[in-house]
Amino acid sequence: MSLSKRFLAELVGTFILVFFGPGAAAITLMIAKGSSPPNPFNIGIGALGGLGDWFAIGMAFALAISAVIYSIGRISGAHINPAVTIALWATKRFPSNEVAPYIVAQLIGASLGSILFFACVGIEAATVGGLGATAPFPGISYGQAILAEAIGTFLLMFVIMGVAVDQRAPPGFAGLVIGLTVGGIIVTIGNITGSSLNPARTFGPYLGDSLVGINLWQYFPIYIIGPIVGAVLAAFLYDYLAKE
C-alpha cells in the first residue's frame, strides 16, 4: 500500500475520532448548559448524569475508535494517535521515514474533525462546548495532568501491545478491546485532564478553538509529554515482559 494512501487513511481515521469523540464532549456541555454544576470541579460534563456523562463520552470514543480500527486497520494500521506511532517506532516496529508523514496526517485529520464539527453545529460548539478540547480540571496541577495522561496512555498502549502487536493475540478482537479500553480510561481520567491520551485529539479542538479566539495552547505540552511518555514506557515494558 502506497504511503499516500496510508496518509489519507490516517487522516480520515483521525478525522472520525475527533469528530465523534470530542464532538460528544462538546454536545454534552451544550446539553448541560443552563443546569447548575454542584461544585467547581464539575464544569458541565457531569451535570446531567454524574460519572454517567463521562461514560457516554467514553462510549462515543470507544465506538469511533472501534469503527476506525476495523475499517482502516489493514490499510494504514489505524494508529490515529502520534503517541502510538512514536511508541511503535521506538520499539523498531515502524519505519523512521514514515513517522513524520503519519503524524502530519493525524494532525490534519484531527483539525478537519474539529472544524467540520464546528461547521455542523455552529458557534456554540466552540463557545460552550470548546469543541471538546481537553484541559486540566480545577485543582489539577500541570504535573498531575501530565502524570494522569501518561498513566492513561500507558494502559492504552499496553493493551494495544497485548491484543494487537503480540502475534500470539487472538485475531479479530483488537478494535473492540482497544475502543472499550479508551472508553474506560475516559470514565476515570476524563474529569482530571479531559483524558486525551492522544496529542492529535487535543490539537484539533485547540486549533478549532483558536479560530474563534479561544486560546488553550498553554496546556498543549501536557498532551504531548504525557501520552508519548506513557505509550513508549508501555511498549518497552510489554516487550520486556513478553520476552522468553
Add this chain to the structure above:
Amino acid sequence: MKCYICAKEGKEMDAVAICIVCGMGVCMDHLVREEMEVWKGDYPFPSKKLKKTIPRIVCQICYSAYKED
C-alpha cells in the same frame, strides 16, 4: 488415487492433485491452478502484499462455483 471426475465419466486416470476445497482427487485435465496474492499485516501495522504468490489448486467444479460470485 484416481481422478474423481474421470471416474464419473467412466474413464480411469491417475489424480495429480487434490482440490483444496472439496478434497477431490483430480487429473491435469480437471484441475485449475491459480496464483493467489498474499497480504501480510493487520492492525496496528499496514498490510503489505508479498512479492511471491501462493499457488492454489481446485477442481473445475469448485472453481466454477467460486467464479459464480
